[in-house]
Amino acid sequence: xxxxxxxxxxxxxxxxxxxxxxxxxxxxxxxxxxxxxxxxxxxxxxxxxxxxxxxxxxxxxxxxxxxxxxxxxxxxxxxxxxxxxxxxxxxxxxxxxxxxxxxxxxxxxxxxxxxxxxxxxxxxxxxxxxxxxxxxxxxxxxxxxxxxxxxxxxxxxxxxxxxxxxxxxxxxxxxxxxxxxxxxxxxxxxxxxxxxxxxxxxxxxxxxxxxxxxxxxxxxxxxxxxxxxxxxxxxxxxxxxxxxxxxxxxxxx
Numbered sequence: 001x002x003x004x005x006x007x008x009x010x011x012x013x014x015x016x017x018x019x020x021x022x023x024x025x026x027x028x029x030x031x032x033x034x035x036x037x038x039x040x041x042x043x044x045x046x047x048x049x050x051x052x053x054x055x056x057x058x059x060x061x062x063x064x065x066x067x068x069x070x071x072x073x074x075x076x077x078x079x080x081x082x083x084x085x086x087x088x089x090x091x092x093x094x095x096x097x098x099x100x101x102x103x104x105x106x107x108x109x110x111x112x113x114x115x116x117x118x119x120x121x122x123x124x125x126x127x128x129x130x131x132x133x134x135x136x137x138x139x140x141x142x143x144x145x146x147x148x149x150x151x152x153x154x155x156x157x158x159x160x161x162x163x164x165x166x167x168x169x170x171x172x173x174x175x176x177x178x179x180x181x182x183x184x185x186x187x188x189x190x191x192x193x194x195x196x197x198x199x200x201x202x203x204x205x206x207x208x209x210x211x212x213x214x215x216x217x218x219x220x221x222x223x224x225x226x227x228x229x230x231x232x233x234x235x236x237x238x239x240x241x242x243x244x245x246x247x248x249x250x251x252x253x
Contacts (some may be wrong), residue, residue: 020082090163096155
């Protein structure tokens, strides 16, 4: 596989209260591509995703061994600043979670937290990223109304705008369309396809059809183990491992 690697994972294992959730994972995540992490429930997909932005740290009983390198920095180095790592990674969760404030303030929140004070620049950034998330036309006349009044699909696009407004390098999506109707899901998928020109995108999905539509590369996990990884076309059309074939064919789940 020839590509520029953005995230390098080497011998990554994760334990929760002594139980091993990820088992010696080694792989490379390519730059400016969409990588889909697939596998049955409980196989470690979300654990792997949360390892990339150190959200694994919120679990007091979590233990991590191995390395995850982003831009040549080991993010589990005890001397590294976690907020520095997290600023590189925007997260889109399963269900949209707008902040209890206006549409404008949701998008402006991150830039303000990171020190942006110029009101004109904040307004410009809010408009730019609302356009980037395909939400501007829907909300441009009600920027100072509550974000909670938006539809679920609009809320997820708002969360995408909020994620992009801190200008990350990587977008992480943890089943980002699972709470959306088909039309809203398609809008998010299409936006991901256009955003990969600028960002490395990694999504967890339990929907094989979605992975086939979106992914350039696929990571298949089973019971915490990396079974197979490679270009999506190869994984879906000519998997090397029998377990991958069984999962794609619906024999195991």
